[in-house]
Amino acid sequence: MGLPNRDRVFSGSFSCLTTIILLLGSVLTLIEAGKDETDRLALLEFKARIVDPSGVLSSWNDSNHFCKWYGVTCGGRHRRITVLDLHSKNLAGIMPPYIGNLSFLREVYLQNNGFRSEIHPQFGHLFRLRKLFLNNNSFSGQIPLKLSHCSNLLLLDLGNNMLEGNLPAELSSLSKLQRLRLAVNNLTGNIPPLFGNLSSLQVFSMGFNNLDGTIPETLGQLRNLNYLSLGVNKFAGTIPISIFNVSTMTFLGAIQNQLEGSLPSDLGFTLVNLEAILLSDNHLNGSIPESISNASNLRKFEIPSNNFAGKVPSFSKMRELRWFNIGENHLGGGQSADLDFLCSLTNSTTLEILTIESNAFRGPIPDCIGNLSTTLGGFGTCDNLISGTLPSGIRNLINLESLCMWGNSISGNIPSKIGNLNKLKDLDLSLNKFSGHIPESIGNLTMLTKLELCGNNLRGLIPSSLGNCQNLLLLDLSTNNLSGNIPPEIVALSSLSIYLNLSQNRLTGSLPGEVGNLKNLGELRLDGNRLSQQIPSSIGNCISMESLYMQDNFLEGPLPSTLSSMRGLQVLNVSNNKLSGQIPQFLGSLNLTNLSLSYNDFEGALPIGGVFRSAISTSIVGNKKLCGGLPDFQLPKCNYKESKSTRISRIAKVLISTSSTLVGVAWMLSLLYFFRYRHNKKASTSSSFEEGLLRVSYQSLLKATGGFSSTNLLGVGSFGSVYRGLLDQTQLIVAIKILDLTRHGASKSFIAECEALRRIRHRNLVKVITACSGFDFNGNDFKALVYEFMSNGSLDEHPIASQYTERSKLSLLERVNIAIDVACALDYLHHHCETPIVHCDLKPSNVLLDDEKTGLVGDFGLARFLPEATHKLLANQSSSVGVKGSFGYVAPEYGTGSAVSTEGDVYSFGVLILEMFTGKRPTDDMFENGLDLHRFGKAALADRVEKAIDPVLLQEIEELENRQTVALEGKNKSWCSIQECLVFIIEIGVTSSFESPKERMDIGNALTKLQGIRNKLLEFIAIA
Missing domain, CATH: 3.80.10.10 (Ribonuclease Inhibitor)
Structure with missing residues (x-):
């Protein structure tokens, strides 16, 4: 029995609807699959454009769905990428723009890698993005304006890069942003007042840039702000009073600016949650507010190098205080009770550093210092007007490592119980009025590295x-x-x-x-x-x-x-x-x-x-x-009465001298003869370039090197080859440089090197034994220099980074010593020669190492005397040699035709320093698109410096730390001292390799700084 017409119509309609839904589902599935393919292709493009030395992206292939690839997280309701986490994986290269196609991304973690070039504006397409971490890379260029389109951003960290330009005011539209970190870049200009609209902001970190102008009053509108860091910039004016009213603030830092004005008297009441206030190196004045004691959570209070004055208030409520530094101000009321505030610090049971140096404090040190926390590691009262005696209670500070009290008027005996401080490393009581004997117990301080008691009445x-x-x-x-x-x-x-x-x-x-x-x-x-x-x-x-x-x-x-x-x-x-x-x-x-x-x-x-x-x-x-x-010297002439034997001896000397002269003339005539008829000669003539040096011939050098055998070849340079040889005359192992006279400039290089080596003597310059200038067995010109043999080869042969494979690796101290050796050599050439000499070709292959790994500078083939006009011998060399030096090490001004100068050597020295301690060669592939070793080092100074240090050195430092027997905090302090040394070393490299010659450090100053660094390292190693 058939269905009624109405039912048949309904049945047909339902069937059509089902078909449409199925078709729509299929279309949606195809669309979703297409989007899946977009994500996969974007990731593959990402992989193809970057360097992955550790192979962390090896799983990114067709054998797995991309949702299972390493570092990739997909959403639960769809197979779209929501999280990309590849932080700290040693990735490098230029980041492709295709990451902007991952439209479902919510979190990106790419920090602590080696990405470079600009940050692509395509990040602005990621409308769902909440967290973006690109910090600790080498990104350059400006901050993309389109990042302001990421309206859901909560956390944005672009710190520790090489970004430049102004802060985009457009970022003020990110109303949900909670953390904005742009510290350690090269940003310039002002902080836009519109940033006061970032109402959700909790962390605002802008330190270590080149920002200037005044701090906007509008930052006081950020009622959720708890961390404000503006240090190491160029801000001027006062700190807006509105900022001191942000009650949520826990960290306020603005060190090394040009700020002025005073701190508000109610600071301790308005910033009750404050844990750290760091305002050193500014022009702040006035007194320390009495209310500061109300900020009972304070852990760090550092205001050194300002103009604060007056009496220091009580800090009795600050039980959590760890760092207290008010040095280099004008504090002190001129009364005998100036230092009573020290007693209030006895309540701080975790105090580690206490520094009040370089102020105007008077009166005695109170006995209560014996009640300070036993966690105290550094105590500095130097350069004040303190009188009285040193309290015997000092013996209670059993973890004290540094005690500095120089430049006061402290009198009486040095307490005999000072020998209880057996962790003391630095003791300076100099320039006081101590009397009596030096206590025998001072010999108990076996960890001492510095003891200074000068300028007393002992x-x-x-x-x-x-x-x-x-x-x-x-x-x-x-x-x-x-x-x-x-x-x-x-x-x-x-x-x-x-x-x-x-x-x-x-x-x-x-x-x-x-x-x-x-x-x-x-x-x-x-x-x-x-x-x-x-x-x-x-x-x-x-x-x-x-x-x-x-x-x-x-x-x-x-x-x-x-x-x-x-x-x-x-x-x-x-x-x-x-x-x-x-x-x-x-x-x-x-x-x-x-x-x-x-x-x-x-x-x-x-x-x-x-x-x-x-x-x-x-x-x-x-x-x-x-x-x-x-x-x-205006001394009288030496008049000796000659005996008969003396006269005979003198006559003999004259005869010998005359004979030597005749022989010399004959030899020169023979030399001219050889030049004219050398095609008939079968043996060579040789001469030394300096009177009294060992004479060697072509034949003797041929024998010494086994016929210039490749097995004795040590290296090939710009103008010839260097061989290892054994001289018959002396049985010495030597290095023999054979000039390739077919190369343009080789003969002039030989003359330059002979002339330079004839005039210089220094322990850090390679010693020349003799030279040979004559003909080979075919009558061809032959020139050679014979040097002391350096058993450890050149610096270029040693691994100053983990990827090098030859010879033993150089330790941190060895590298510092070699740097000092090279600086000594240059300082001698530039400042202590009769005529200043510019080396013109300083590079690792020209720094040789002896048995003790002492550095000696060699190869003076491009050397110049200053001023050149007085040295006709070298006057015509510049045209033949061209740019003076080797690519990557040559000073940039030489490329534009500038005359050679000592500053050119300093540039090469700076590059050499950076190469030795970063493990990066100036010719490495990573240095392109404006990035070079100088900029890499400069970025490292603004970043965590250890990020740029050769990993071999970091491993050595870690091993040294592991050998220490001190407590964990002591290890942290030790690392800080090593880190400080590394910062100073990279600073020397960067300052020496500035593009402008006028900005470069004098080599003498570099030498002094390196010697100070070596002393710090020796202290650290002795402790470890």
Whole structure:
């Protein structure tokens, strides 16, 4: 029986509707599948454009659905990507724009990688985005305006990059934004007042940029703000009062700006939740508000280097206070109770750092300091007007590592119980009025690295117990009334490396022979005492010593011949003693820049070489038996009565000299003959470029190198090849540089190097043994230089990053020492030669390492004398050599035709420093699109510096830390000291490699800073 018509119609309609729904579902499925494909292709494009050395993206292939790929999270209701998390995976390269196609993305974590180029505006297409982390990369360019389209953004972190330009006011439309971090970039301009509209903002971090102008008053509208960081910028004016009314604030930082004005008196009542206030290095003034004590949650209070004045209020309610630094202000009321506020800090049971240095505090240190927290690690009261005695309660601060009280008027005895502070590393009580004896218990401080007691009224003997302090790097007991002999235990402290100063006391007796143990000491001062007898010959073992002061004593006898071993000595002062005998000729071969021999009993002829060429650098007055020397010294001529044998000897010398001259003329004529008829010659003629050097021939060099065998080839340079060889004459292993005279400029390079090496002598310059200029067996020109062989090769052969494979890796201290060696060499060439010399080709392959891994600069083939006009020999070389140096190391101004200068060498030195400590070569592939090693280093200074340091060094530092036996906080402090050293090193590299020559650091300043860094490292290593 059939259906009624109405039912048949309904049935047909339902069937059509079902079909339509099924078709619509299929279409939607196809559309969704198409969107899936968009996500997959976007990820594959992302993978194709970046560098993935660790292979973390290896799972990104067709064997798995992209929702299962590493770092990818998809939504539960659909198969679209919602989270991309690839942070800290060592990824690098240029980020492709296709990431903007991942339209369902809510969270992006790409921080701590090596991405570069600009941040693509396509991020602005991600309307669902809530969290975007691109910090700790190398992004450049401006902040994309289209990021303001991401209206759902909660967290935006673009810090630690190289972004530049102004802050886009358009970002103020992100009303849901809770965290905005743009710190450590190169941003400029003002903070837009419209940022006061970011009503949800809790964290606002803009530190370490180049922002200027005033801090907008509108920031006080951010009622949810708890973290405000504006430090290290160029802000001027006052801190808006509205900011001090944001009661949610826990962190307020604005260090190193140009801010002025005072802190509001009710600060402690309006910012009751404040945990840290950091305002150092500004121009703030007024007094510290009394209300500050009401901010009971405060942990860090740091306002040094401002103009605060007046009395310091109580901090008794701050039980959580850890860091308290009010140094370098004008605080102090001029009353005897200036320091009573210290007693209020006894309630801070976790106090770690307490610094009140460089103020105007008067009166005594209260006894209550013995009740300060035992967690205290650093206590500084130096450079004030403090009087009274040092309370014996200081012995209770058992975890104290640094105690600095120099530059006050503290009197009385040094407490004998100071020996209880067995963790003390730095003790400075200098420039006070301490009296009595140095306590024997000071020898219990076995972790001491620096002990400074100079400028007091201490008397009695130097305690021999100081010999227990085996980690001492610096000891200064000068300008006291100490008497008796110098204890042998003191001069036997081989750890001493910075300086040992015992001057201006009443010490007697002889200098102990144990002084030879001071092999690493840089400076020794014994002047102004009553020392007698001869200078011990063991002093020649002090091979690192640069300054030796022994004047104003009663030393006698001749200068020991072992002084000739002190190749690093620059300053020698032995004036006003009773020394006698002839002045040794070897003093002229040392690198002395200042020599004082005055008021002794020296006799005979004054040498004329080295430091004796300058009457300004050398003082010899008061020695009545001296004669000769250069005219500037105004000494009488040396008149010797000749015996018959003397006359015969003199005649013999004249005959020998005449014969030598004739032989020399004959040799030169032979040389001319060879030049004219050399095609008939089958053997070579050789000569040394400096009189008195070892003569070698082509044949001897051919034999020494096994026929210039490739097995003896050490390397190939711009103008020739270097071989390892064994000279028959001396049985010495040498390095032989054979010039390739077919290369344009090679002959002039040979002349330049001979001329340079003839004039220079320095422990950090490769020593030339001889040279050979003649013909090979075919009558062709042959030129070679013979150097000392460096067993450790060149710096270029050593791995200064983990990817290098040859030889042993250089440690942190070795790299610093090599950097100092190179700086010493350049400082000598630039400032201490008779005519300044510019090396023009400083690079790792031209820094050689001896058995002790001492750095020696070599290859003077491009060297220039300044001014060049006075050196005709080199006047025509510039046209043949062209740009002076090697790509990546050559100063940029040379490429535009500028004349060579010492600043050009400094640029190369800066690049060398950055390469040594980052492990990046200036020619690495990563340096493109405006990024170079200088900018990489500069970005590292603004970032966490360890991010740019060679991973090999970071591993070494970690191992050192693991060896420490101190508590965890102590390790953190140790890391901070190492990190500080790394920052200073990178700063030297960056400052030396500025594009503008005028902005570059002088090499002498760089040397001084590096030596200070080495001292810090030695202290750290001694502790570890």
